[in-house]
Amino acid sequence: GQQVMQIPQYQHVQEGEDFTTYCNSSTTLSNIQWYKQRPGGHPVFLIQLVKSGEVKKQKRLTFQFGEAKKNSSLHITATQTTDVGTYFCAGPETSGSRLTFGEGTQLTVNP
């Protein structure tokens, strides 16, 4: 079945440093979604990318969807302590009903 992999599993940064997490799917995705989960909380939707090669920005966050629609990345510029949490990517297969999540990247930010 479809597999969605994320690297790294953990990332520790100093406040002000940049952060990137990568997401790779074993199959072509119809879209890629990104979520953030704060410690003790539930996942919260950040963004969805649909088109091949698409790039979207939300303030310090930049999201990319690969040309083959099998990979994606989330880049945070100049991290802040409010960025702490686990970032998940998720995607349905083309014409699929299942939404498969990656294992997530847990980000800690040292002030």
Added chain:
Amino acid sequence: NAGVTQTPKFQVLKTGQSMTLQCAQDMNHEYMSWYRQDPGMGLRLIHYSVGAGITDQGEVPNGYNVSRSTTEDFPLRLLSAAPSQTSVYFCASSYWAGGPYEQYFGPGTRLTVT
């Protein structure tokens, strides 16, 4: 709107007991799903539904049953609880447009099976 609600928030079961985790949404979403979250394993799909009367299995369906008699409700039943089912359970819902889109998650149920 209350969004997605889940009850109970916490539950302790003994091995072999059964119970139902409740999930309800008031956004008229067609798509609903259940995930379990274990440390270091992300969110794993248990069951999902694309509308009332339609359910299907996810990655880890064994030991769980679901039904979808209304658009609003999607209960998850544990048939005979086992310690391996100790986890945090999240219910989610979204619009359906040929695929699942932005997921709205409930606050979760923390289940411990002893």
